[in-house]
Amino acid sequence: MPFDRRQFLGLGALSLLAAPTAAANAPVEGRHRARALGITIGRLPPGPLNAITDVAGVEVGHTTLISGHGKLEIGVGPVRTGVTAIWPQRDIVHEFLPCGVDVPNGNGEFSGMLAARNLGILSSPICLTTTSSVGMVHDALQKLQPDDELPPGTPVVGETWDDFLNDTVGRHVREQHVFDALSAARGGPVAEGSVGGGTGMMCYEFKGGIGTASRVIEQGGSQHTVGVLVQANHGTRELLRIDGVPVGTELGRQGQAEQRAELNSILMIIATDAPLLAHQLQRLARRATHGLARTGSISNNSSGDFTLAFSTANRIPRESFYRGAGYTLQSVEQFHIRPYFEAASEAVEESIINALCMAEDMTGINDNFLPALPLTETLEILRRHGRLKGAVDG
Numbered sequence: 442m443p444f445d446r447r448q449f450l451g452l453g454a455l456s457l458l459a460a461p462t463a464a465a466n467a468p469v470e471g472r473h474r475a476r477a478l479g480i481t482i483g484r485l486p487p488g489p490l491n492a493i494t495d496v497a498g499v500e501v502g503h504t505t506l507i508s509g510h511g512k513l514e515i516g517v518g519p520v521r522t523g524v525t526a527i528w529p530q531r532d533i534v535h536e537f538l539p540c541g542v543d544v545p546n547g548n549g550e551f552s553g554m555l556a557a558r559n560l561g562i563l564s565s566p567i568c569l570t571t572t573s574s575v576g577m578v579h580d581a582l583q584k585l586q587p588d589d590e591l592p593p594g595t596p597v598v599g600e601t602w603d604d605f606l607n608d609t610v611g612r613h614v615r616e617q618h619v620f621d622a623l624s625a626a627r628g629g630p631v632a633e634g635s636v637g638g639g640t641g642m643m644c645y646e647f648k649g650g651i652g653t654a655s656r657v658i659e660q661g662g663s664q665h666t667v668g669v670l671v672q673a674n675h676g677t678r679e680l681l682r683i684d685g686v687p688v689g690t691e692l693g694r695q696g697q698a699e700q701r702a703e704l705n706s707i708l709m710i711i712a713t714d715a716p717l718l719a720h721q722l723q724r725l726a727r728r729a730t731h732g733l734a735r736t737g738s739i740s741n742n743s744s745g746d747f748t749l750a751f752s753t754a755n756r757i758p759r760e761s762f763y764r765g766a767g768y769t770l771q772s773v774e775q776f777h778i779r780p781y782f783e784a785a786s787e788a789v790e791e792s793i794i795n796a797l798c799m800a801e802d803m804t805g806i807n808d809n810f811l812p813a814l815p816l817t818e819t820l821e822i823l824r825r826h827g828r829l830k831g832a833v834d835g
Contacts, residue, residue, distance in 0.1 A: 469816040472634065472801055475794045478820060479829040482684060482794060483787030485780075488655035491791075492631045493527070493668035495655040496712040498753050500528040501670065502626030503637030503651070504618040513608055513806040521607040521805045524578060524614055525637030525651055526622035527567040527670065527710060529751050534585055534594055535759050537562040539770070540751040541723030545730045549706045549745015552579050553597035561719025562762065563751045564594025566623060569638035569651075569672045569708050571607060572600040574614035581619035591763045599708040599747055601674035603641030606805025631670070634799030641805060642674035643705060644796055645681035645689055645737065647814045648803050649673040652796025656784035658715070660777060665715035667784035669729075672708040673796040675744055680737035683794055686826045688819055689737065706745035707733065707793075711785050716754035716771035721778060726750040728782040732789025750785070 475482065476491065488495030503525050509518030529538055540563040542554050552575060557563060566585065568578045575598050582596035603609055622637065631653045635641075639650025655668040681689030709729040717725065729748040733740070740746050755770045762768070773781070797814040804810050823829050 469820065472799050472813070473816070474633070475791060475798050478798065478816065480684060480794060480823065481830045482791040483656070485656040485658065485784055485787055488657050488666050488668065490630055491655055492653040493655065493670040493710065493712050494628045494631055495666045496668040496714050496753060498530040499668065499712045500626040500628050501631045502526045502622045502624065503632055504622040504625070505636050505640050506613055506618065507640065510804065511808065515608060516611040518608050518611065518613070519806050520611070520613045521641035521803060522571045522574070522603055522609070522613055523637045523640040524618050524622040525569040525639065525672065526619070526626050528623070528626050529563055529567065529712065530753055533566060534564060534587060537564045537594070537757040537759060537762055538751045538753060539717065539719045539722055539755050539757070540749060541719055541721070541726045542750070543723065543726035543729065543748045544746065546740035546744045546746045548743050549600060549747065550575050551597070551599040551708070551747040551749070553595040554747065554749070556595040557597070557749065562757060563597065564759070565596045567597045567599070567710060567749065568619060568622070569599050570614055571609055571638065571641065572602045573609050573612045575600050577612065577614055577616065578619050581616045591759065597749065599672070601638070601642055601672055601706040601708060601745065603674065605641070605643060605809055606803055606811060607641035608806060633795055635801055635803055639672050639796065642672060643811050644673040644793065644800070645676040646678040647797055648800035648811045650796050650800045652792040652794070652799065654788040654791035654795060656788050658780045658784055660780055665713060665781070667715070667781060667788055668712045669785065669788035669792045670710045671789065671792040671796060673793050674705045675707040675746070676705070676736070676738050680739065682735065682737040683819065683823060684828045686823055686828055688822050691822045692815065692818060707738070709733070709748040709789055711748065711750035712753065713750070713781065714753050715773055715781055717752045717781070718770060718772050721772065722750040722752060724778070725781055725785050728785040729789045731786040733793070735786070735790045736793045
């Protein structure tokens with residue numbers, strides 16, 4: 442079916458219900474976000490949704506692929522994978538956004554990173570997926586670009602490795618799955634855990650996946666939002682810390698994932714409506730590592746840890762950018778940037794914890810089993826350390 446990029450403009454999708462409140466000192470049923478469990482990360486307030494979509498214009502969609510069970514048959518399954526799509530703004534291929542990148546450890550792939558670093562612009566939706574599908578997703582995103590005499594933008598595709606649960610070599614992500622994720626993208630609540638590109642991912646040897654959070658900054662009479670989305674697939678059990686507590690060590694070992702945990706990675710996307718320039722966004726991207734480290738990660742030797750940060754406050758017309766015409770950019774005053782660093786760090790930390798809290802048990806190829814973070818036991822550990830602040834709605 443021929444693809445028309447105009448079909449995506451202005452599309453919405455289904456809303457999600459907020460998680461119910463978890464009762465204190467009682468077994469936790471179902472999966473809930475960190476704040477619904479009484480886990481409060483950092484000191485800055487979250488946005489209304491506590492999600493990357495608190496930044497106006499940012500939309501997120503998923504295509505989740507789950508099929509088959511039992512013994513691995515390459516090209517057949519079992520399949521535990523997908524695509525997560527982020528629209529920084531709907532007309533991104535015509536109006537670029539300033540961006541910055543950071544790579545604390547680069548054993549992985551994130552197409553478009555070098556172009557973003559050198560040109561300081563984002564010119565494509567962002568897609569997150571499995572390692573073997575970067576090329577397929579890249580080709581699909583290329584079809585969004587205008588077909589004229591100007592250079593096309595660079596597709597932005599990040600990957601993490603899901604072969605503990607998924608037939609990764611079988612390459613089950615198809616072009617239509619990318620378009621479906623882009624079509625499903627919307628503002629509002631964001632599905633988390635074992636969805637989209639995070640479907641087959643592990644985090645600290647528990648089930649991982651997609652997580653999101655946000656922070657609101659008020660400064661000098663202005664209010665800005667920093668939102669984060671992660672695809673968490675990193676870390677070894679004993680390193681996991683939640684709000685400073687060594688939860689991984691206290692929970693001890695369970696499951697079969699230890700042999701693969703050293704090979705895993707994380708993708709971190711930061712959005713803000715603050716007027717930041719490319720070099721400032723590169724500095725913001727670097728602060729994602731602080732939030733990652735607070736959860737216990739040391740960016741292992743074989744880990745691909747990538748961050749991309751963009752601002753929606755400045756729009757750069759494609760025509761002006763490529764033809765050398767002038768355009769005007771606004772900027773936060775350099776010495777007022779510190780709160781944004783804090784916001785990025787906190788939101789990354791909470792996004793990772795949300796991914797762990799929302800992901801469910803999953804069995805994949807060869808009956809490999811990946812347990813979800815046990816919430817009842819985790820809350821008891823946090824309670825003993827005086828970290829719970831009481832469950833809240835949502």
